[in-house]
Amino acid sequence: MASIKVFGHATTTSTRRVLLTLHEKNLDYELVNVELKDEHKKEPFLSRNPFGQVPAFEDGDLKLFELLLSTLLTDHEDQGTNLLPADSKNIAHYATMSIGMEVEAHQFDPAASKLAWEQLFKHIYGLTTDQAVVAEEEAKLAKVLDVYEARLKEFKYLAGETFTLTDLHHIPVIQYLLGTPTKLFTERPRVNEWVAEITKRPASQKILQ
Numbered sequence: 001m002a003s004i005k006v007f008g009h010a011t012t013t014s015t016r017r018v019l020l021t022l023h024e025k026n027l028d029y030e031l032v033n034v035e036l037k038d039e040h041k042k043e044p045f046l047s048r049n050p051f052g053q054v055p056a057f058e059d060g061d062l063k064l065f066e067l068l069l070s071t072l073l074t075d076h077e078d079q080g081t082n083l084l085p086a087d088s089k090n091i092a093h094y095a096t097m098s099i100g101m102e103v104e105a106h107q108f109d110p111a112a113s114k115l116a117w118e119q120l121f122k123h124i125y126g127l128t129t130d131q132a133v134v135a136e137e138e139a140k141l142a143k144v145l146d147v148y149e150a151r152l153k154e155f156k157y158l159a160g161e162t163f164t165l166t167d168l169h170h171i172p173v174i175q176y177l178l179g180t181p182t183k184l185f186t187e188r189p190r191v192n193e194w195v196a197e198i199t200k201r202p203a204s205q206k207i208l209q
Helices: 013-024 067-077 091-124 131-152 165-177 189-199 203-207
Strands: 004-008 028-032 056-059 062-063
Touching: 004 013, 004 203, 013 165, 028 056, 091 131, 091 165, 131 189
Parallel strands: 004 028
Antiparallel strands: 004 056, 056 062
16 A cells, blocks of 8 residues: 555646656555545544645655645655756756746636636536636736746746756646637747647646546
8 A cells, every 4th residue: 555645636736736746756646535525624634734725645654735745856856757956956946946836826827727617617517608707817827828938938848958846837727728728828839839748748647547
């Protein structure tokens, strides 16, 4: 039995980021499903994350919530894919990766997640897409992707020439957006190449299975 346990739901982007990391690091794990109707808002899940948000994570004596993937990488840095900058002791390189993760969390993800909700999940739940919201969020996401397009003209990946956590953090919601009518990626050639590159990785394919 795997010593690593992830308490979450396989459809959430937050859980998928953790699973992506574990696949990239070639680490075995057990996904303990947490139903999002109410299970994450009561015990025993609240003993793992008092804020009631998935995922929670256990690796032996290490128990985490609001998971910092860099903590997981530190414990398994010699295994699987290196997801930190090639020279992780270079403060500037590490800071570039960290800033990229902040941009994803505060600029990219809010608009991208709303688009996925409007254009994908509402259809699944039999709800009507609000086209005004789609237009508003596409405009927001377009501005972020314009910055990415410029960045990707200089580097293969967002934090430099190697795949890092910055790129990995984007994958779950991008996978959902690829199932929507949005043309925001294909309209930007460097972004489109980057999207194709990061979503064809074996770890990216495994979380879709």
